[in-house]
Amino acid sequence: MTESSVNKLLNGDSCRRTSNGLKTSKNGFVKNHCLLQQPHKYRRPRDKQPHGSCEALYKKPFVESFEETPLMVAVLTYMGYGILTIFGYLRDFLRQWNIEKRHIARERDEQKDFVPLYQDFENFYNRNLYIRIRDNWNRPVCSVPGPKMDLIERSTPNYNWTFEYTGRVLKDVLNLGSYNYLGFAENKGPCADAAIEATQAYGVGVGSTRCEMGNLDIHEELEQLVARFLGVESSMAFGMGFATNSMNIPALTGKGCLILSDELNHASLVLGARLSSSTIRVFKHNNMQSLEKLLRDAIVHGQPRTHRPWKKILIVVEGIYSMEGSIVRLPEIIALKKHYKAYLYLDEAHSIGALGPNGKGVVDYFGLDPKDVDIMMGTFTKSFGAAGGYIGGKKELIDYLRCHSHSAVYATSMSPPVAQQIITSMKIIMGEDGTTLGADRLRQLHENTTYFRRKLHDMGLIIYGNEDSPVIPMMLYMPAKIGAFGRQMLKKNIGIVGVGFPATPIIESRARFCVSAAHTREMLNTVNISDSWQSKYVRRLKYINETLTYYK
Amino acid sequence: MNFKNLREYLAWLYYQYLLITGIYVLEPWEKSIFNSILFSVIAMVIYTSYVFVPIHVRLALEFFTRMFGGQPESTMTLMT
Numbered sequence A: 001m002t003e004s005s006v007n008k009l010l011n012g013d014s015c016r017r018t019s020n021g022l023k024t025s026k027n028g029f030v031k032n033h034c035l036l037q038q039p040h041k042y043r044r045p046r047d048k049q050p051h052g053s054c055e056a057l058y059k060k061p062f063v064e065s066f067e068e069t070p071l072m073v074a075v076l077t078y079m080g081y082g083i084l085t086i087f088g089y090l091r092d093f094l095r096q097w098n099i100e101k102r103h104i105a106r107e108r109d110e111q112k113d114f115v116p117l118y119q120d121f122e123n124f125y126n127r128n129l130y131i132r133i134r135d136n137w138n139r140p141v142c143s144v145p146g147p148k149m150d151l152i153e154r155s156t157p158n159y160n161w162t163f164e165y166t167g168r169v170l171k172d173v174l175n176l177g178s179y180n181y182l183g184f185a186e187n188k189g190p191c192a193d194a195a196i197e198a199t200q201a202y203g204v205g206v207g208s209t210r211c212e213m214g215n216l217d218i219h220e221e222l223e224q225l226v227a228r229f230l231g232v233e234s235s236m237a238f239g240m241g242f243a244t245n246s247m248n249i250p251a252l253t254g255k256g257c258l259i260l261s262d263e264l265n266h267a268s269l270v271l272g273a274r275l276s277s278s279t280i281r282v283f284k285h286n287n288m289q290s291l292e293k294l295l296r297d298a299i300v301h302g303q304p305r306t307h308r309p310w311k312k313i314l315i316v317v318e319g320i321y322s323m324e325g326s327i328v329r330l331p332e333i334i335a336l337k338k339h340y341k342a343y344l345y346l347d348e349a350h351s352i353g354a355l356g357p358n359g360k361g362v363v364d365y366f367g368l369d370p371k372d373v374d375i376m377m378g379t380f381t382k383s384f385g386a387a388g389g390y391i392g393g394k395k396e397l398i399d400y401l402r403c404h405s406h407s408a409v410y411a412t413s414m415s416p417p418v419a420q421q422i423i424t425s426m427k428i429i430m431g432e433d434g435t436t437l438g439a440d441r442l443r444q445l446h447e448n449t450t451y452f453r454r455k456l457h458d459m460g461l462i463i464y465g466n467e468d469s470p471v472i473p474m475m476l477y478m479p480a481k482i483g484a485f486g487r488q489m490l491k492k493n494i495g496i497v498g499v500g501f502p503a504t505p506i507i508e509s510r511a512r513f514c515v516s517a518a519h520t521r522e523m524l525n526t527v528n529i530s531d532s533w534q535s536k537y538v539r540r541l542k543y544i545n546e547t548l549t550y551y552k
Numbered sequence B: 001m002n003f004k005n006l007r008e009y010l011a012w013l014y015y016q017y018l019l020i021t022g023i024y025v026l027e028p029w030e031k032s033i034f035n036s037i038l039f040s041v042i043a044m045v046i047y048t049s050y051v052f053v054p055i056h057v058r059l060a061l062e063f064f065t066r067m068f069g070g071q072p073e074s075t076m077t078l079m080t
Helices: A003-007 A054-059 A070-094 A121-137 A190-202 A217-230 A240-250 A267-275 A289-303 A331-342 A362-366 A393-402 A408-409 A415-431 A437-458 A481-492 A521-525 A540-551 B006-021 B028-069 B072-078
Strands: A148-155 A162-174 A236-239 A256-262 A279-283 A312-317 A342-346 A377-381 A389-393 A471-475 A497-499 A509-516
Touching: A054 A362, A070 A121, A070 A481, A070 B006, A121 A331, A121 A481, A148 A217, A148 A415, A190 A393, A190 A415, A217 A236, A217 A415, A236 A240, A236 A342, A236 A393, A236 A408, A240 A312, A240 A377, A240 A389, A240 A393, A240 A408, A256 A267, A267 A312, A279 A289, A289 A331, A312 A331, A331 A342, A331 A362, A331 A377, A389 A393, A393 A408, A393 A471, A415 A437, A437 A471, A437 A521, A481 A509, A481 B006
Parallel strands: A256 A279, A256 A312, A312 A342, A342 A377
Antiparallel strands: A148 A162, A236 A389, A377 A389, A471 A509, A497 A509
């Protein structure tokens, strides 16, 4: 897409700017005061690019694609679910009348006259669809989950109701499921040595919370390092990433506040928002017009019955959404936030360490000022090879959270070897240990991402998400394909994660690849998805155009 | 994808059928039930079409030729 075609509105006018930045229509009247103007005519769906007024906010092209489900595939997927539902009813009938042995959880005879416990769709789906293919999940890993791992082989005598170990171990299975973006999940090297020294100095358990006796000097060092890494005034580290979100949002907002959260936010953000008892409104995924409309409505109408102004408005978004592979439109959100005076909570669980020229996350990727984001949250699980979460922001905010957050007051503080692992890996990424290891890993991750995405796209598979995100969901759509794909890949010694309902919409099942800096090109070349999947749904014309430009 | 012989190609087609209809995840006895039902329905459709389609096509052609068959001669005589 060239810049000129994006700057023109689709009815042929080009964007003309008035002196104060508002857009005019043909006869000179200002259309409306919306910051992000919606195009008037029908756009070709699913090619999401920033339009007209906000093109200037993005320094490099923002290419995301969420190709639509082909109609035939959607029909066949529904048909497949229909057939499996009929067989599910048949099996439930047989179990009810004791014709076949029952393995499932069921109510006791005394409870039969009460409200049924297992009759809803979730339980039906669980016992008739999920259990049939559940040998693709919860596979026991018996080595370091690095670029390659060892799995314990399991067999099942009764179609996945129970499992037994065969005694064999599958060695060197290529690991495309672990969130190991920079390859720090290893048991040798400077991080592991430093963690061993920390264990010998401090032990493993802390035995107290941060507020009582659990505040070690290694925690202080970690927090100062994290604040320096992110470019904020101060930060605080917690022992668990989920608890960071769910326990800190209630400390920040309460009754009388408004939370605007993205459609596809993670369960920890949703739980934290619900626990805070604020009003929650949801905007469409990464859709800035929807967010702006909600902001305008909230400010104009105020709280629901009394119409008083909201105490605060908090916009909650994630850096990279792990099920879609999409990156948040941060420049536009920051422009909106400043215009409407709201606060921004950015959850960089997957993007810290993985995006940006210096690995400093999505703020670095877009080249923005970290001080514009009020609360920067992230986890250490994904790129740093440890566990835990952090929150960074202004000093007053972090001091407030140290006293008022449930996680700080009640949860045990981070274990010292884990904290040391984070300190060492963060220093490597920043380049402060004196080697170029960090820069090499960042570059390798970027190369692997581009190469793998290109490779899968050239095969004609539908890939969701942004071009730069290391999370690559590949669409499978049909329920039987999730199970079959997982098993076939394991036979070829590749371990992947298949995702279906309820984590995704019911017809959009996918397999999710997570590339790592520790993968080499030979490892990625072994992933050869043959034509037997018939998953190559990309529209023929686009596929042909791509191959022609590639071979030119 | 190159298939060495017809057998391999048929096995691939059967695998695609299992994946698309979702039968792949079912136990063997459920697969047999579904396959036999589907096979008997298809057999009945083929038999019915074999018995009735030629008769219906012939009747339809007769109907249409009778409706338009008388026309051309009468309009020609009117015009000349």
